[in-house]
Each structure stands twice: as C-alpha cells, then as structure tokens.
Amino acid sequence: MTTISTYTVTSSRDDKYPFVYANPVRVEQRYHPEHDDSSPAQPTPQATATQSALLLHGVGQQYTLVTDHAIPSILGQEEILVKVQAIGLNPIDWKGPAYNFGIPSLPWINGRDLAGVVVAVRDANSRIRVGDRVLVPSTDYRDIRKAAFQQYAVATHFNAARIPAATGLHVSASLGVAFVAATLALGVSLGLDYTTIAACPGPNLVEVVQKVPPTEIPADVREECFAAVPEHERLRKGDWLVIWGASTTTGMITLQLAKLAGVKVICVADVARHGARLHALGADVLVDRHAPARAVEIIRGVTQGKLRFAVDIVGRDTAALLQEVLVEDGTVREDGSHAHLLGLTGLPKERRPGIVYHTVPIKLFHASAGVGETMVAWLEELLQSTALVCPEVVRHAGGLEGINAALDTLRQGGVSGKRIVIELEG
Ligand SMILES: NC(=O)c1ccc[n+]([C@@H]2O[C@H](COP(=O)([O-])OP(=O)(O)OC[C@H]3O[C@@H](n4cnc5c(N)ncnc54)[C@H](OP(=O)(O)O)[C@@H]3O)[C@@H](O)[C@H]2O)c1
Incomplete structure (x- = not known):
C-alpha cells in the first residue's frame, strides 16, 4: 500500500x-x-x-x-x-x-x-x-x-x-496589496536587494525571479520580470529615490522598505497633513505636493542631477513631472546609464530617451508560488520584528x-x- x-x-x-x-x-x-x-x-x-x-x-x-x-x-x-x-x-x-x-x-x-x-x-x-x-x-x-x-x-x-x-x-x-506592490516595485522593477537589510533581511527578488520558469509568469509581465535593471544600474544604499504620492498606503510602505535598505528618500505629499507621519517613517526630504512646479525645482536642487529612480503613485500627470526631473531637457547621461521611472497608476504618454519605464508586475505574486511564498514569509518576519510599521x-x-x-x-x-x-x- x-x-x-x-x-x-x-x-x-x-x-x-x-x-x-x-x-x-x-x-x-x-x-x-x-x-x-x-x-x-x-x-x-x-x-x-x-x-x-x-x-x-x-x-x-x-x-x-x-x-x-x-x-x-x-x-x-x-x-x-x-x-x-x-x-x-x-x-x-x-x-x-x-x-x-x-x-x-x-x-x-x-x-x-x-x-x-x-x-x-x-x-x-x-x-x-x-x-x-x-x-x-x-x-x-x-x-x-x-x-x-x-x-x-x-x-x-x-x-x-x-x-x-x-x-x-x-x-x-x-497592508497586503500595498506591501505586494511596494515590494515588487522596488525589489523586481528597480532591483533593490533586500538581503542587505540588517534589521530584517529579505530576499533578493531579482535572483528569485530568475529561477522561475518563464512559462509560470504571465506573458504581459514577463519582460518587466526578466529584463530587470542591469546589475550596475540597480537601486541601492545611498541612492536617491523620489516617491510622488508618499502619503498613500503603498507610498508609506515603499518609503519604509527603501529606508530599511539605506536608500535616501524624497517624499512628495501634502506635507501639512502627512509630514509628521512621513518624517517618523524615515523620509529624508519632504516636498509639498500642492505646488508641483516648485516641487520639481526642489527635487532637482536637492539631488543635484543625481536622481535616477522615481516611483509615482498618483497618476500620469505627476509621472510626467517626475520624468522632467529624471532627464532634464531630454539629455542622456554621459556614462550611458539610464534613469528608472515606475508608475503604479499610469505613465506619461510621451516617453523620453534615457529613461526606462516600469509598471509593477503585480501578477507575479499569485502566478509564482516561489515568489509569493518568499514575499509572505518575509512579511511575517517584518511584522514579527516590527521593522515594518502598519x-x-x-x-x-x-x-x-x-x-x-x-x-x-x-x-x-x-x-x-x-x-x-x-x-x-x-
Ligand atoms: N498597479 C498596481 O498593481 C497597484 C497596486 C497598488 C496600488 N495601486 C494604485 O496606487 C494608488 C495608491 O493606492 P493606495 O491604496 O496606496 O492609496 P490610498 O492609501 O488610498 O491613498 C490615498 C492617499 O492618496 C493621496 N493623494 C491623493 N491625490 C494625490 C495627489 N495628487 N498627490 C499626492 N498624493 C495624493 C491622498 O493624500 P492627501 O491627504 O494629500 O489627499 C491620500 O492620503 C491607487 O491609484 C492604486 O490604484 C496600483
């Protein structure tokens, strides 16, 4: 038997x-x-x-x-x-x-x-x-x-x-969907390696995804998953990241994951309403969302042409503003590297050379058991250790x-x- x-x-x-x-x-x-x-x-x-x-x-x-x-x-x-x-x-x-x-x-x-x-x-x-x-x-x-x-x-x-x-x-x-979106946006699309987080080490999702059989991944997100940011261009400790719409639930989790990994984060939000909370969650710079042109100037001034990563969580118009900051006047970087713009709620209609545009491959979470389990196991640890604030x-x-x-x-x-x-x- x-x-x-x-x-x-x-x-x-x-x-x-x-x-x-x-x-x-x-x-x-x-x-x-x-x-x-x-x-x-x-x-x-x-x-x-x-x-x-x-x-x-x-x-x-x-x-x-x-x-x-x-x-x-x-x-x-x-x-x-x-x-x-x-x-x-x-x-x-x-x-x-x-x-x-x-x-x-x-x-x-x-x-x-x-x-x-x-x-x-x-x-x-x-x-x-x-x-x-x-x-x-x-x-x-x-x-x-x-x-x-x-x-x-x-x-x-x-x-x-x-x-x-x-x-x-x-x-x-x-926090579930917001956690999934934030984790995949930073960890897959922008290539942030969570293994470097001392407080609660997470996965290197780029490596996890490379081991998934391509047939397991829905065709419409396969390119975002496998054509990941080349190693030398990945978001890492010390880099600047702008989050436009940082007061959203997704924004606050994106901010926390980025800060845990040592990224410097500029948060665009209603500062009067959400500044205290975003500051407590680790924001390095707060920029008010109610004067968008001024916000662009402030981000340029603070990052001194070094900004290469931005996440928009509001819509196409604010994603277009971020595009202006990432590549001023359509100039391509001297070293040939790219800037990376991820839109959770839409991307600009007109694209600029020098920018790689990303959407979050949210389906990966349920389509791949390996990726899904890796992410929920880390979420359990983040909650247990209180490294992630709900x-x-x-x-x-x-x-x-x-x-x-x-x-x-x-x-x-x-x-x-x-x-x-x-x-x-x-
Ligand atoms: N593509 C995906 O798979 C995916 C996954 C998750 C989320 N999303 C999208 O991401 C967006 C955020 O989702 P969420 O659940 O995190 O939202 P949420 O928690 O409901 O966010 C609401 C917040 O958005 C802020 N906000 C509204 N208009 C804004 C603007 N013009 N500029 C900056 N902030 C603004 C509001 O702040 P104020 O107090 O300043 O008004 C409010 O606090 C939604 O559009 C959602 O559909 C997409």
Whole structure:
C-alpha cells in the first residue's frame, strides 16, 4: 500500500462554521491501485453551504448584498479557505466598477485585502494550518473565489501571511496589496536587494525571479520580470529615490522598505497633513505636493542631477513631472546609464530617451508560488520584528453591507493617509 498524500482534516463539528470541523488532525490517506479504485477523500466539506457576499451586477452600480451565495470550493492542493473577519478597502474597489476595469464578468465579487482565520487546508505540509490568523493580499482578481467581499474566501498558502500574536487582525487587513506592490516595485522593477537589510533581511527578488520558469509568469509581465535593471544600474544604499504620492498606503510602505535598505528618500505629499507621519517613517526630504512646479525645482536642487529612480503613485500627470526631473531637457547621461521611472497608476504618454519605464508586475505574486511564498514569509518576519510599521486604519463596523458607504467616503477623499478596514462579525 502506498501513501499518496497527507491531508489536514478535522474531527469534531463546530457550530459556528456549518461545514468546518474543529480540532484538526492529520490523516494519512492510503491508496493501492490494485485493491482500491476510489479516489482519495477530498477535505472540502463546504461545497453546498451558503454565505453572504457583495455582488456587482453592472458597471457604475453599487454592490448588492446577497445571503445565499455559495461558499467557494477549494480546488487545488495549494489552496486554503479563510473565514474573512476584516477587509481593507483599496481605491480599485470603487475605481473598477466606476471605470469598468478588473471585472472579468458579471455578476462579480471584488475586494483585494482580507484578514481572518483559516478554516480548511488541503496540504498538510504547508506553512498554513487550520486556526491560523492570516492576512491575504488577493491580487488574483480573475478568480472570484479569492475576492474579499464575502464571508469565506479561497487563497493559496503561498499568498497568505500568518499574523503575529502582537499584531491586530484589523490592521493586518490594511497592508497586503500595498506591501505586494511596494515590494515588487522596488525589489523586481528597480532591483533593490533586500538581503542587505540588517534589521530584517529579505530576499533578493531579482535572483528569485530568475529561477522561475518563464512559462509560470504571465506573458504581459514577463519582460518587466526578466529584463530587470542591469546589475550596475540597480537601486541601492545611498541612492536617491523620489516617491510622488508618499502619503498613500503603498507610498508609506515603499518609503519604509527603501529606508530599511539605506536608500535616501524624497517624499512628495501634502506635507501639512502627512509630514509628521512621513518624517517618523524615515523620509529624508519632504516636498509639498500642492505646488508641483516648485516641487520639481526642489527635487532637482536637492539631488543635484543625481536622481535616477522615481516611483509615482498618483497618476500620469505627476509621472510626467517626475520624468522632467529624471532627464532634464531630454539629455542622456554621459556614462550611458539610464534613469528608472515606475508608475503604479499610469505613465506619461510621451516617453523620453534615457529613461526606462516600469509598471509593477503585480501578477507575479499569485502566478509564482516561489515568489509569493518568499514575499509572505518575509512579511511575517517584518511584522514579527516590527521593522515594518502598519498603516493607520479607520475601522468600520458595518460588515459587508457597510462597504458601499465606506467606498463613497474613500472616493470623496474623506479618509486621508489611512486605510478603511471593514469589520465582519465573528
Ligand atoms: N498597479 C498596481 O498593481 C497597484 C497596486 C497598488 C496600488 N495601486 C494604485 O496606487 C494608488 C495608491 O493606492 P493606495 O491604496 O496606496 O492609496 P490610498 O492609501 O488610498 O491613498 C490615498 C492617499 O492618496 C493621496 N493623494 C491623493 N491625490 C494625490 C495627489 N495628487 N498627490 C499626492 N498624493 C495624493 C491622498 O493624500 P492627501 O491627504 O494629500 O489627499 C491620500 O492620503 C491607487 O491609484 C492604486 O490604484 C496600483
């Protein structure tokens, strides 16, 4: 008889979760092809149960709460089921329905940042166990089972980070997607090596990515992943980096990762509102965003023509301003090296010689188990060591039905420098 797999299954029923059993035990499933032609039992008892979820029925519409949506099924060995207890709201949650992007079909479920407790695990050898508190950046928006706006969401163990005991569950729902975007932007697109961080060493993502089979990486981000910045041009300790939109959640995490690695950071933001926070997070220079032409002059003056790296987190217009600073009058550098401009929210229409333009290869996080697991394992350590400071959050107790109103607040700019986190019962 051959052991073909080991599953985590459960032994006694828990009334709170109709399909889940408490007290997980490991059961070795034994199977002999000559004596037993049944397939190994599948530990997915949730198949027929229902839950509440927030459905989008049409572009430009608000989300609708339904209470009879099927709980998503675990389909792959690498998948887990999470009971969602907190949801962090991202701008994409209102921009997607408003501008018709990121909606593969209708009706659809959105929501990209969640935290909760693991209620089912398929692979008993995974880092993640039933009962773990996890945060999940759900970047795989094409898989409706993984969306956050529902009571139970599927994730992969390599995209789930365990939350340290000292870190609040709600605050943990606020940083996932921002962490993924910031880490890939600096670590893959700009080539920053996180192994040099003394406080909490991280990965060299360029090296990690080079080992990933190209077929594992979606074709549209392959070039960004493999045509990484040449070694001599990579962002490193002592270099200047400008972050335009530094008060965004993504900006504050980008700032922290860059500072941990010894990069000198200029933050463009509303300094009156966010200066104290950005200074506390390590900003070297603060530049006010309300006088853009002056901001360009200040950055030029401070960096004295030595700026080679910029990240824009606001939009095409501010990315175009950064382009002006990186290559003045279209001049190419004497040594032939390039400047690097990464746009998280768009890049300038007109491109300049001497600048390499980047977008963040966000899909890499869920497409490559190796990259995803490397990143969440580091995030666990960053949180455990408190090397990474979590965003400030505004907690909304309204549950799924409160999300429409909270997204209106977000759209109107009613929350500044903070993440709205929705609390779910239980
Ligand atoms: N491509 C990707 O995969 C990816 C991934 C993550 C995020 N993003 C994008 O990145 C952007 C930021 O996302 P987030 O979740 O980090 O945002 P967020 O935390 O919701 O950021 C809101 C902040 O943006 C600031 N802001 C608004 N307009 C600004 C401007 N003109 N100049 C500078 N700051 C401005 C506001 O500060 P004030 O108080 O000054 O108004 C506010 O504090 C979004 O557009 C998002 O869609 C893209």
